[in-house]
Amino acid sequence: MALTRLLLLLEWALYISCFVCGIVTAASVTIVQGNFGGRCMLYGQVSYNASVQLIRVQSSSSSSLCYFVSAISVMVAVVCFSLSVYGVYAFCTDGEIKRERVWMNVIIVVCGIFLFFLLVTGCMLKIGRDSLCASIAHTVPNVTRCCDEAQSRKWVSPLEGGRFYSSLHKAETAVWVNFFFWLIIGVLVVIQRRQGSGVKLIAGTPAGSLFGDTSGTAEETEPFFNRPGRPQ
Numbered sequence: 019m020a021l022t023r024l025l026l027l028l029e030w031a032l033y034i035s036c037f038v039c040g041i042v043t044a045a046s047v048t049i050v051q052g053n054f055g056g057r058c059m060l061y062g063q064v065s066y067n068a069s070v071q072l073i074r075v076q077s078s079s080s081s082s083l084c085y086f087v088s089a090i091s092v093m094v095a096v097v098c099f100s101l102s103v104y105g106v107y108a109f110c111t112d113g114e115i116k117r118e119r120v121w122m123n124v125i126i127v128v129c130g131i132f133l134f135f136l137l138v139t140g141c142m143l144k145i146g147r148d149s150l151c152a153s154i155a156h157t158v159p160n161v162t163r164c165c166d167e168a169q170s171r172k173w174v175s176p177l178e179g180g181r182f183y184s185s186l187h188k189a190e191t192a193v194w195v196n197f198f199f200w201l202i203i204g205v206l207v208v209i210q211r212r213q214g215s216g217v218k219l220i221a222g223t224p225a226g227s228l229f230g231d232t233s234g235t236a237e238e239t240e241p242f243f244n245r246p247g248r249p250q
Contacts, residue, residue, distance in 0.1 A: 032206075033102045033203070036196050039196035040094040041092075041095050044092050046186065051081070051084050057078035057081070058081050059075070059079070060142065060149070064154055066158045071171070073154070073179065090138075094135075119211060126207055129203055132200050133200050136193055136200065151164065158171060169182065169183055
């Protein structure tokens with residue numbers, strides 16, 4: 019029971035971490051999109067005006083692509099936040115958390131769905147950012163394929179490319195960390211599911227009941243008062 023309780027607490031911590039990762043991804047992508055006038059720069063192409071040394075956007079992806087990345091990250095964050103709040107609320111009000119096998123099966127299904135969408139989102143951010151950097155490195159002089167040097171270059175007003183590479187890199191990193199955390203969550207739930215049909219974390223119970231020890235002698239289990247008199 020002590021091991022099960024530790025796994026459950028670790029699962030809560032991972033939910034909170036996944037919530038933070040989801041918010042970081044959505045915020046980073048939204049900031050980049052806002053700095054480029056609402057354009058989605060994933061898979062984008064740029065051009066360079068050598069006479070005035072300004073970078074301009076030649077083409078960009080559909081805005082729905084960035085909206086999709088942000089929506090997946092926000093959805094994961096909302097689910098993680100809800101699971102964390104529900105766990106704390108149930109523990110504080112009822113003094114216990116019960117999870118039957120059906121509930122753990124639902125979490126495993128949700129975990130599989132999130133792993134799929136996070137994998138897709140991570141690949142989109144990785145390939146989309148590399149495509150944009152390849153266009154910048156090919157067009158703008160003295161910029162490597164990493165394209166972080168382009169953050170110090172001037173862009174056509176009102177575009178602001180000061181931290182576009184750092185923000186996209188941060189968003190991608192947060193997605194892959196989120197993916198890894200959900201992978202761990204799935205493993206933890208499977209382990210708890212194999213340990214028994216339900217998981218219970220109880221507050222304020224005696225040490226014996228907390229660790230599943232319900233054994234006791236007959237004298238310990240009978241009432242303290244109004245015991246029947248013993249024959250002389």
